[in-house]
Amino acid sequence: MSTAEFRRAGHELIDFIAEYLNEVEHQPVTTSIQPGDLFSALPRRAPERGEPWRNIIDDTRRHILPAITHWQSPNFHAYFPCNNSAPAILGELLSAGLGINGFLWQCSPAITELEMCVMDWLGRALNLPERFLFTENYASSQGGGVIHGTASEAVLTALVAARERAARDSDAPPVAYATSQSHSSVIKAAMVAGIGRHNVRLIEIDSRLAMRPDALAAQIAGDRAAGCKPIFVCATVGTTATGAVDPLRTIAEIAAEQNLWCHVDAAYAGAACICPEHRTLIDGVELADSFNFNPHKWLLTNFDCSAFWTSDRKALINALNITPEYLRNQHSESGRTIDYRDWQIPLGRRFRALKLWYVLRHYGLEGLRAHIREHVRLAELFESLVRSDDRFELPTPRCLSLVCFRLKGTDDKNRALVERLNATRQIFLTPTTVPLAPNGTPRFIIRMAIGATRTQEHHVRAAWDLIRQSADQP
Numbered sequence: 067m068s069t070a071e072f073r074r075a076g077h078e079l080i081d082f083i084a085e086y087l088n089e090v091e092h093q094p095v096t097t098s099i100q101p102g103d104l105f106s107a108l109p110r111r112a113p114e115r116g117e118p119w120r121n122i123i124d125d126t127r128r129h130i131l132p133a134i135t136h137w138q139s140p141n142f143h144a145y146f147p148c149n150n151s152a153p154a155i156l157g158e159l160l161s162a163g164l165g166i167n168g169f170l171w172q173c174s175p176a177i178t179e180l181e182m183c184v185m186d187w188l189g190r191a192l193n194l195p196e197r198f199l200f201t202e203n204y205a206s207s208q209g210g211g212v213i214h215g216t217a218s219e220a221v222l223t224a225l226v227a228a229r230e231r232a233a234r235d236s237d238a239p240p241v242a243y244a245t246s247q248s249h250s251s252v253i254k255a256a257m258v259a260g261i262g263r264h265n266v267r268l269i270e271i272d273s274r275l276a277m278r279p280d281a282l283a284a285q286i287a288g289d290r291a292a293g294c295k296p297i298f299v300c301a302t303v304g305t306t307a308t309g310a311v312d313p314l315r316t317i318a319e320i321a322a323e324q325n326l327w328c329h330v331d332a333a334y335a336g337a338a339c340i341c342p343e344h345r346t347l348i349d350g351v352e353l354a355d356s357f358n359f360n361p362h363k364w365l366l367t368n369f370d371c372s373a374f375w376t377s378d379r380k381a382l383i384n385a386l387n388i389t390p391e392y393l394r395n396q397h398s399e400s401g402r403t404i405d406y407r408d409w410q411i412p413l414g415r416r417f418r419a420l421k422l423w424y425v426l427r428h429y430g431l432e433g434l435r436a437h438i439r440e441h442v443r444l445a446e447l448f449e450s451l452v453r454s455d456d457r458f459e460l461p462t463p464r465c466l467s468l469v470c471f472r473l474k475g476t477d478d479k480n481r482a483l484v485e486r487l488n489a490t491r492q493i494f495l496t497p498t499t500v501p502l503a504p505n506g507t508p509r510f511i512i513r514m515a516i517g518a519t520r521t522q523e524h525h526v527r528a529a530w531d532l533i534r535q536s537a538d539q540p
């Protein structure tokens with residue numbers, strides 16, 4: 067593609083994206099295509115000869131767009147949001163244009179040093195303790211932040227750092243702690259790290275679906291008595307199912323006393339902690355060893371962008387550093403560089419800091435706080451609408467912009483309601499099951515996750531009207 071063609075195609079593509087984002091609210095949120103439809107509509111082999119760009123774009127419209135679930139629709143209330151925004155899209159574009167791979171500082175100082183800078187900015191915006199930051203004197207600080215692709219990578223790196231730090235003085239099996247409400251990535255991390263899923267203890271939860279610290283302490287004592295080596299606990303702030311919040315401070319205190327690594331998974335809720343009124347959610351984080359949240363969920367930054375901080379980068383680096391001859395260089399040996407390859411699982415890494423920098427500068431912290439506050443307001447509104455209809459109940463407390471609700475009565479009735487709602491394709495909701503009493507049988511609940519970049523009050527009211535009207539249909 068010549069430079070002239072690239073310019074033309076590029077301008078057209080920006081128009082295409084702008085038009086898509088303008089119009090997406092009028093599209094059904096989900097697609098009607100069936101499994102295998104797209105696969106069978108596409109050729110089985112790549113073309114031998116290059117094709118005109120026009121044909122490729124036409125096929126994008128014809129085949130790809132109809133098979134899309136519109137995560138950027140303001141009527142998308144499933145899972146958790148996956149925000150995009152114009153400045154972040156432009157940051158992604160420039161990152162692709164520069165085409166850099168930044169595994170070592172010398173691969174491109176800008177990738178590393180901009181990332182260090184924005185991670186300190188974001189850490190300060192969350193009021194994280196200084197020990198999590200690079201600070202002015204990064205060469206001698208103990209902590210720092212890194213951008214991973216996902217929260218799953220974050221918890222895996224935290225777990226291997228924990229194992230590294232725990233004395234390797236015995237063959238005792240390492241043990242990690244979470245709850246039934248923790249994200250499945252904790253167990254997956256134990257599987258990948260070779261610790262094994264059977265060595266993740268799921269600690270009892272209370273009536274708010276939060277970890278019981280007394281049960282954690284008892285389980286750690288029991289494991290030690292049984293000859294195991296407790297190394298890691300994951301405290302979740304804002305669980306995936308209902309937004310439950312583990313008592314972070316007490317868990318972190320137990321972890322510190324017992325010499326365990328305490329990782330805080332705030333993948334969704336962490337974004338809200340830039341607002342002082344929500345910062346209490348992570349009270350106690352100053353006692354933890356690592357903290358993670360996903361700006362790509364609810365902070366206007368395109369996927370992928372998962373922000374991870376640790377106060378003990380030495381443990382992380384010791385766990386992940388391996389230096390073949392071809393990676394040696396004088397800068398790394400000077401001890402004055404951060405080489406992010408040692409903070410993550412892959413070697414290669416994208417220029418993700420660029421989009422986060424653009425977002426932070428374009429919106430400013432005030433703009434980002436306004437984004438969060440508006441969605442929390444909309445969730446409060448939705449919660450009050452549910453409360454005003456006595457056919458419904460709110461089985462768990464609202465967490466920020468996540469509201470869980472259900473029709474009073476059987477699980478089947480609720481399952482049928484979600485199926486009816488999603489079949490309209492006007493909104494998209496994902497249900498789940500959770501115990502509504504400690505040790506109770508899991509019950510079916512419906513999640514209304516507000517937070518898509520373009521969701522406004524009329525979308526939430528329209529969603530409620532649809533839910534209300536669908537409630538009594540057979």
Ligand SMILES: Cc1ncc(COP(=O)(O)O)c(C=O)c1O
Nearest residue numbers: 216217218249304305306331333
């Ligand atoms: C609380 C929590 N932790 C971890 C994850 C995993 O996120 P990722 O897809 O970034 O690995 C999620 C995903 O929604 C989550 O809700």
